[in-house]
Amino acid sequence: MRYHREAVVERALGVLDVYGLADLTMRRLGTELGVQPSALYHHFATKQLLLAAVADEILARGPHGPRPEHWDDRVALVCTELRDAMLAYRDGADVVATSYSFGLGAAAPYDDLVAALADGGLDPALVPTAARTLLHFVFGHVTDEQTHLQASSAGAIDDDPWPSSDFAAGLGIVLDGIRLANRSGIEKHTP
Structure with missing residues (x-):
């Protein structure tokens, strides 16, 4: 199944909140989404870019x-x-x-x-x-x-x-x- 960038960020936020930053890996995120970790690199070239999108989403959802x-x-x-x-x-x-x-x-x-x-x-x-x-x-x-x-x-x-x-x-x-x-x-x- 293909996921949109927003869905990947949404799931990453969920993993972050449940498991913490240390366990927010591309492997865990791929498992959560039911895809190979390499599929995530289609949306984010590096884990740091994924975390930047997560950070921006945390701020966007704030008051x-x-x-x-x-x-x-x-x-x-x-x-x-x-x-x-x-x-x-x-x-x-x-x-x-x-x-x-x-x-x-x-x-x-x-x-x-x-x-x-x-x-x-x-x-x-x-x-x-x-x-x-x-x-x-x-x-x-x-x-x-x-x-x-x-x-x-x-x-x-x-x-x-x-x-x-x-x-x-x-x-x-x-x-x-x-x-x-x-x-x-x-x-x-x-x-």
């Missing part, structure tokens, strides 16, 4: 509310929506962060952050670094949350899931730093 007018409210919403999208899938942070880092996908949050920061009148030299810093905070925070939850659920650590998150407080600290850097004229070096 997308109306954008506030003020730049820092927009930034907070983009970061919160990114967090919620990644938390919705097992190992979602690893998939999205890796795809972004490889430059293969998951670029929409960065683009949204750059637009919000630029609209806020931030120094253009600061905008790319500020956007990446925000992404690094969100990726790291969600990875920490997911790792703790999965380890706790699997009995790998003797700890209950955390009752609450300090995500909003940490995001506020990062935003305060961006405001301060912009007011102080601190130049950030971009790669």
